[in-house]
Amino acid sequence: MKQTAIALAIASLSTLTATAGTVTSDGADIVIKTNGGFEAKTTDGLYSFKVGGRIQADYNDYDGVINAVPGESGSDAFFRRARLEVKGHAKDWGYLMSYNLTSGGSIDQLHTTYTGWGKLANLTVGQQKENFGLDDTGSSNWTTAIERALPANAFDAGNNLGIKLHGANDLLSYSVGAFKTGIDSDNDLDSALTGRFVVRPYLDGGNVVHLGIGATRRDGVAADYNSRLGARGGEDGTGAGRVRARIANTLGDREDYNLEAAANLGPFHVMAEYFDGEIDVDGVGATIEADGYYLQAGWVLTGESRGYKTDIAAFDGVKPASAGGAWELFARFDALDVANPAPISVAGEKADSITLGVNWYLNSLVKVSLNYVDVGTDRAIGGEDEGDALLARLQVAF
């Protein structure tokens, strides 16, 4: 009886082999995975490879001060982001290629990371996030609102080529790096120094209390603080108006600071940031100042928690627990002040916005978002000082 069972088991194995080919590796054992993208890694953890991507298809409808054409309302459908991502690692070296497919193609991130010194000291070389601010450091896939906050947009350090030392444990995360900001008229490199430090007095599963500070000093950058008013307004962003303080065609040395605070408790989260900065404009004797803050609160109605990644000290997505997906409501208040005396040209002076929104995390691949944004400025831009916008996004991230 037992022998027959064994024979049947062997027979069924043979049948399987007859109708389908085997798949083996030429070295270490490999585990592969597809849930839309593709991943292969050796079971000894020494090697891995992954192909992924993201598609963010947006619709924006906006009027008043948000539309760059005074007295009119605007609308657009466009890809906010579309990226192909390839990453992997071999022993102590990892790499990431993230390529923007939009606007004719450009490098989003392209870097290699040395991980041989342990989790408290990773070294990343290449084009990467500078890690300045909580909203800006988190992935664009998992920001709660469709667009980042007004001050996060104005003070965004962007993705730049450089070298960054960064590490984390459960209690703290840090990053400090030097980055290229441009090339001066002698073909010489201008650079930025950027650091961030985050402490987590409380971390337990999905629950976290997060406090952080950041600073960046940037040489040879445009003498310009500006932010969109809650709506992108098209793939190239030219559809939407901006609050702005600048002296056109000048460069300067810029110093920005920020404070971050956030807490995630079960399905609820709150987060807030304050930013303050100034630009010493080269050879003009003027200083451009700007500051701003935002407050955000969210509630996952279906009970899931937002993810949180200690390595970058930022929030991640919501993983739906049931077949109906996860639903999240949130509200955010943004403020940005770019008021400055002449000879600095200023648009809007001070902007406030309220953003209300809902996110539907359908499954591991798809997220649908709907946001309403109401904006006001202290001084009219093109004859208007108020506007509102409806933003919708369909996101596929694999």
Place this chain on the structure above:
Amino acid sequence: MKQTAIALAIASLSTLTATAGTVTSDGADIVIKTNGGFEAKTTDGLYSFKVGGRIQADYNDYDGVINAVPGESGSDAFFRRARLEVKGHAKDWGYLMSYNLTSGGSIDQLHTTYTGWGKLANLTVGQQKENFGLDDTGSSNWTTAIERALPANAFDAGNNLGIKLHGANDLLSYSVGAFKTGIDSDNDLDSALTGRFVVRPYLDGGNVVHLGIGATRRDGVAADYNSRLGARGGEDGTGAGRVRARIANTLGDREDYNLEAAANLGPFHVMAEYFDGEIDVDGVGATIEADGYYLQAGWVLTGESRGYKTDIAAFDGVKPASAGGAWELFARFDALDVANPAPISVAGEKADSITLGVNWYLNSLVKVSLNYVDVGTDRAIGGEDEGDALLARLQVAF
């Protein structure tokens, strides 16, 4: 005896494990496939991932009215298309990223499809084909001729960002969608509505009779009907002349209609389309009219049938049955009439072409095509009203 056989089977399994690593999945069973590209899918059908691409390396030699330089003959070697394609699905959501590598890079198609309502109602959101016309809806890999017909070129709706509901069963296929055509001077979205309906009175394996109608209404588009004359003439298409009716630097609202008929019976196929359209030019009081048709017949000498896909209601490739590949002969007659009164500027007025060609489908990866095109126009363009062209293509599609 039986025990020994089992022991040997186990032993050989162990030997295999010793010389080559195992490959397992971290969840559902996975089947992988490579025949040049790469594909992984779970056996439960819930997830898949595929990397593919296409390379179309063309040589064009052409003279007379086809060459954009009057009185000279022209030639060029170029990539007609080169694309990297990544696609996959997770449960009820699929996605496709198809990126043009030519001309500095651009998005060909980029979309996500919801398939949860069944085959009769798929919803695709993103940059996609509008599905207007049989020749234009089929894949560029599997058009019978190297270049699509004159009227198919003139009336092509292109790939645009939008939303499309589409479905099919054995008897019928349909698609209806709304697409972005541009942004007006107020930053407001201009759009197109496009629909297509196909019925198959006969469908039996590779045999099919196909009848279809289509319509598209397009706001805010260029006041321009034009078509190349059977040859692309270089990667950017500027080498080749065009028949054209337009009022330069104006926009209009355009309405186009088409009729499709095709039959595939064993190795033989015939197909024909008729197109008719007009553009109401904004603020000029003029209407530009155009119409055209083509007739095509083909014969796969080696006996295979052209494939046909009901989901897009269009022809697919020929799969060679023997090691020598499949050979196909075809002929096509095209006519396009863009004659219009002043103030519309017209080149060529009416164009006719005959295309004769042979396709060699070598294997699952490679196709070689050779086409001869003879063109005439009613009115001379640059002093010439006749021309012919020799087109050759080497295609790799994985």
Place this chain on the structure above:
Amino acid sequence: MKQTAIALAIASLSTLTATAGTVTSDGADIVIKTNGGFEAKTTDGLYSFKVGGRIQADYNDYDGVINAVPGESGSDAFFRRARLEVKGHAKDWGYLMSYNLTSGGSIDQLHTTYTGWGKLANLTVGQQKENFGLDDTGSSNWTTAIERALPANAFDAGNNLGIKLHGANDLLSYSVGAFKTGIDSDNDLDSALTGRFVVRPYLDGGNVVHLGIGATRRDGVAADYNSRLGARGGEDGTGAGRVRARIANTLGDREDYNLEAAANLGPFHVMAEYFDGEIDVDGVGATIEADGYYLQAGWVLTGESRGYKTDIAAFDGVKPASAGGAWELFARFDALDVANPAPISVAGEKADSITLGVNWYLNSLVKVSLNYVDVGTDRAIGGEDEGDALLARLQVAF
């Protein structure tokens, strides 16, 4: 006892199946591999697929005649190359897609190769290397110096669209091809004919003696010989000065010749090339002449040998034998002479450079290089006739 062992074996197989899914193929047996990239091939050798890429993150610091801004020193951090590569084959047809992610995206190589006639006669169609010169034919991943030699830069035939017959055995390698150089004012194709022949009087494992000759005749090309002076000077290369002879805005027919000699004996290698060429400038009655050579010697301190590929007759990388990686020292002397009489405009006349460098091959993925370059020109460019540069590279190639 034996039965129990078998039962346990079966049981453990079942356990494996319970905790991890199976991976099978839908046809031939497949072997997969990841060591940072990803590869799948059928065990019968009929099909394969591979995703790879390269990242070269450079830092350049240079002064004097090398900096394009006279009297200043320059520096830059930039991606020298960043590419995503997909390749595969189906039976007798292979393909390669290599896409430059830098500077907005462009095709590096894109071609298909027919291998059905055996190793002595492969036919490659598409955008590819012309194979002219030893330094230029080798992969940019595995050049010994960070930048190729001055004459190799001046006489580089580049990657072009065309058709090339090439083959190799242990004794010899050859390639001969026709390539597109441009399109003339009649839309007609201008082309180049390029051939190379290499003989290996000695080949034994890692040891090789290599002798080669090459020639290229190029119609309709810029009337211009030029070379950077040992440093790229930024992603677009505009930061660095050049030695140059040309008649601006003219085209000509160009003929270049080269001689190659190299030997690799255990950890030591020497290589040298001589180049000579001239351009008959169209309609001017002038001929631009240029010639140059370089001598290079290297020593892998840790004892490994440089790889050598007979199919392209060029050197490959060094595979580190131990966990500490492989270390290589090298020196190179370059000379390039572009002195020419009026009406030819000449910068620098003659340039010499010495390059000293060290390469650290950390593992299969990562290489770190540091080069020092000292350059002099016979005639001053922008008031300077000397300069030196420090170049550093972090390379990830998967």
